[in-house]
Amino acid sequence: MKSEPDEVSVDDALAASLQTVAWTGVRNYQARNFMRDSMRIGDGVLFYHSSCPQPGIAGIAEVASTAYPDPTQFDKKSPYYDPQSDQEHPRWMLVDVKVTQKTPLIPLSTLREQEELVDMILLRKGNRLSVMPVTTAEWNFITKKLIKKNG
DNA sequence: GCCAACGTTGGC
C-alpha cells in the first residue's frame, strides 16, 4: 500500500492511536476493490513511501479492519471530497492499517534489482495502483531476506 | 519541472 510520507508516513502511523490509520483518499476503482474485496483482518501489508525523495518500503503493517466507507468522500473540506458519492451508496471504501514494524528503507531501486521480484505488480512499467496484492513468495522474500532482522 | 503511462470523461 502506497502512501506519500508528506501525508502519512510510517512514523505518523506509529505515532497514531493503536499505531493504526484509516487508509483515506484512494480514488481508483481497482485499488478500492482490493481493499473492499480481497483484504482480511490480519493480512500482511508492505507500507510503501511514494512521491518522495526516497521511494521504497518503509515498514510492515497489517490490515486492521474490514472495509468501510471512506469518510473523506463526504467531507466538503477534504481534498478527497467526492460530490458524486452519497451516504446511501458510498463510492469509496477503505480499511484500517496497523503498523507493526518500521524497517530500514528498502529503496525502489533495490527492489528492482531483485530477480525474485521481477513480476511484482508494484514494479510493473506504468503501474499507478496505490493498493495492490503481493504474492506469498514476494512477501516471504521481502520480509525474510531483504529486511534484516535487528540483532 | 519533465514526461511516460494510465484512468476517466464525454461527444458522437
Added chain:
DNA sequence: GCCAACGTTGGC
C-alpha cells in the same frame, strides 16, 4: 462502443 482530450500518478 469508440476514442480523443484531459487529468493524475509518480519516478527521475
